[in-house]
Amino acid sequence: xxxxxxxxxxxxxxxxxxxxxxxxxxxxxxxxxxxxxxxxxxxxxxxxxxxxxxxxxxxxxxxxxxxxxxxxxxxxxxxxxxxxxxxxxxxxxxxxxxxxxxxxxxxxxxxxxxxxxxxxxxxxxxxxxxxxxxxxxxxxxxxxxxxxxxxxxxxxxxxxxxxxxxxxxxxxxxxxxxxxxxxxxxxxxxxxxxxxxxxxxxxxxxxxxxxxxxxxxxxxxxxxxxxxxxxxxxxxxxxxxxxxxxxxxxxxxxxxxxxxxxxxxxxxxxxxxxxxxxxxxxxxxxxxxxxxxxxxxxxxxxxxxxxxxxxxxxxxxxxxxxxxxxxxxxxxxxxxxxx
Amino acid sequence: xxxxxxxxxxxxxxxxxxxxxxxxxxxxxxxxxxxxxxxxxxxxxxxxxxxxxxxxxxxxxxxxxxxxxxxxxxxxxxxxxxxxxxxxxxxxxxxxxxxxxxxxxxxxxxxxxxxxxxxxxxxxxxxxxxxxxxxxxxxxxxxxxxxxxxxxxxxxxxxxxxxxxxxxxxxxxxxxxxxxxxxxxxxxxxxxxxxxxxxxxxxxxxxxxxxxxxxxxxxxxxxxxxxxxxxxxxxxxxxxxxxxxxxxxxxxxxxxxxxxxxxxxxxxxxxxxxxxxxxxxxxxxxxxxxxxxxxxxxxxxxxxxxxxxxxxxxxxxxxxxxxxxxxxxxxxxxxxxxx
Numbered sequence: 001x002x003x004x005x006x007x008x009x010x011x012x013x014x015x016x017x018x019x020x021x022x023x024x025x026x027x028x029x030x031x032x033x034x035x036x037x038x039x040x041x042x043x044x045x046x047x048x049x050x051x052x053x054x055x056x057x058x059x060x061x062x063x064x065x066x067x068x069x070x071x072x073x074x075x076x077x078x079x080x081x082x083x084x085x086x087x088x089x090x091x092x093x094x095x096x097x098x099x100x101x102x103x104x105x106x107x108x109x110x111x112x113x114x115x116x117x118x119x120x121x122x123x124x125x126x127x128x129x130x131x132x133x134x135x136x137x138x139x140x141x142x143x144x145x146x147x148x149x150x151x152x153x154x155x156x157x158x159x160x161x162x163x164x165x166x167x168x169x170x171x172x173x174x175x176x177x178x179x180x181x182x183x184x185x186x187x188x189x190x191x192x193x194x195x196x197x198x199x200x201x202x203x204x205x206x207x208x209x210x211x212x213x214x215x216x217x218x219x220x221x222x223x224x225x226x227x228x229x230x231x232x233x234x235x236x237x238x239x240x241x242x243x244x245x246x247x248x249x250x251x252x253x254x255x256x257x258x259x260x261x262x263x264x265x266x267x268x269x270x271x272x273x274x275x276x277x278x279x280x281x282x283x284x285x286x287x288x289x290x291x292x293x294x295x296x297x298x299x300x301x302x303x304x305x306x307x308x309x310x311x312x313x314x315x316x317x318x319x320x321x322x323x324x325x326x327x328x329x330x331x332x333x334x335x336x337x338x339x
Numbered sequence: 340x341x342x343x344x345x346x347x348x349x350x351x352x353x354x355x356x357x358x359x360x361x362x363x364x365x366x367x368x369x370x371x372x373x374x375x376x377x378x379x380x381x382x383x384x385x386x387x388x389x390x391x392x393x394x395x396x397x398x399x400x401x402x403x404x405x406x407x408x409x410x411x412x413x414x415x416x417x418x419x420x421x422x423x424x425x426x427x428x429x430x431x432x433x434x435x436x437x438x439x440x441x442x443x444x445x446x447x448x449x450x451x452x453x454x455x456x457x458x459x460x461x462x463x464x465x466x467x468x469x470x471x472x473x474x475x476x477x478x479x480x481x482x483x484x485x486x487x488x489x490x491x492x493x494x495x496x497x498x499x500x501x502x503x504x505x506x507x508x509x510x511x512x513x514x515x516x517x518x519x520x521x522x523x524x525x526x527x528x529x530x531x532x533x534x535x536x537x538x539x540x541x542x543x544x545x546x547x548x549x550x551x552x553x554x555x556x557x558x559x560x561x562x563x564x565x566x567x568x569x570x571x572x573x574x575x576x577x578x579x580x581x582x583x584x585x586x587x588x589x590x591x592x593x594x595x596x597x598x599x600x601x602x603x604x605x606x607x608x609x610x611x612x613x614x615x616x617x618x619x620x621x622x623x624x625x626x627x628x629x630x631x632x633x634x635x636x637x638x639x640x641x642x643x644x645x646x647x648x649x650x651x652x653x654x655x656x657x658x659x660x661x662x663x664x665x666x667x668x669x670x671x672x673x674x675x676x677x678x
Contacts, residue, residue: 137584139584139587139588139591149525152525152532152533152534153533153534184576185572186488186491186571186572186575186576186579193491193572194491194492194570194572195491195492216579217575217576217577217578217579217580217582217583218579218580218582218583218586219583220580220583221580221583221584221586221587222583222586222587231533232525233524233525233532233533233573234572234573234576236525236556237523237525237556237573237576237577238556238576238580239556240525240555240556240557241556241557241559241560241577241580241581242580242584243556243557244556244557244558244559244560244561245476245478245560245581245584247557247560247561248478248560248561249478249588249612252478252611252615253592256608256611257608260599260600260604261599261600265599269595269596272591272595273588276591
């Protein structure tokens, strides 16, 4: 692929997230030091400059792009984007639209990054709203679950789009040749499920995807499918329950094993459990699905290492040709099934 | 309470479940040996008699009640109940209706036990279908989640009934004075959630229940509410994801710790994890919600110990006056809000 040879240029929203700009700048500097791409740090020039001066970045491929204002977690994204047209998330997304960057990365708010991507980059064919997805159940690292919360009420056609996007995700990121696509439901038999699943099944059967029918929640951690489709209400519950159970398990094991294991062995074990229970955080973030450009949204509480990983994910998404592949797949779906 | 003083009489469907009649009869004999109640074993007299002859039950309070036929897992419950009017699950449920038993217990099928309870015992005021619920997330042992799969598509009024029934469950079984009732949703703020949650919130606010608003899935394992209300599609996913994650965690810990812990210590730890991840199985079963009588449905794969625990749950449900309390609560709700 051509995109593999040239250095990737990534616009990073230096002002987004709970620990901006300090941790974002540090994470960006860490990524730049790896020599895998160019960083465009978008933010208040003074604040970003002050943070940058902490590191020796003179020979690193980092440029600062000025912006004005930040969209806060508690603001209505649509309204705030209109009121702050030079906000960091809009400027960094605009860099992608204008061809100055190959991808943009923001630590939030998620709502603002999604709205900015939808408005500035535009939506892919047949998509009504961006979606969120990824491998959130860490014990099944090659299972992409979507949507994870952006679309809480879904029509069958939206779920079908999620299946198609997940299919491209599994091919692009994991090299899976013919990803198994399943609907998350309450029974494995065809037709078992709520009205939504029942209305969606026939469409999936005609989709040309490798649709394997329903998968039950107890089989998700076993990796029963590469793509698990559900609405954002259910997906968000799957993601957060996994997090919450992992936290309780960690606390339980710490109490139970503290006398039985050496401290460093226990710490390592608990870190592993944390990692498989909090994939979004350990992975740094994932690309928004259904927008015409690479926009990666990370965890609001991200520290420098997680920011670095989010930037790495953005670079991977560019190199995997994820967006053009997704657009091809969505167009193929539309010509097969109609809008 | 008067019901505490007299011995509880429990009709046990000896033919239901994967391991019937042998494991069911053994579990019933174990319970009878505890001297806490009378057992009416409902089934094919010859098969049940053969199993009973394995134990010295001459001085135990066990009687055999003849029935004809069993409803299998793959049969349509409604149809099968009409075709087999003397089936074990119908006869044992009928014992409760006729006042010969205080409760009935079956290891399945769940569908047949639910249909039998609805038809024979009748539904509580305002209830359209029986519901399933209980503490399925073992790290939060005093959180009753409902529905768990019986009602996959729910109107707001049904969810409200679940809240009222859960309230009575937490009072009756755990002695909680003013149980916190929450809607499972994707954001903690009021109004966050899908259409269903939004339509239901106002009704809950007027219900007279101790409604605390939304709870997110990551807070469920922390015991953020005594009653967590969701439709059966979502509840089933919560229950089965908890199971599936527990299984994977068990396998992971077995592999990681086998060299680091003595075998018996490891086994104990893994048993604990199994127990908190498979509450339905370790608890034996729970009462059906919304029917006019105590009917406990256990796990189809139950062995004798789980059968014994299911019978114990039935006895507890009788002694806690759960059914009359539930009926009072549902009537109060109806007079406050209308049907």
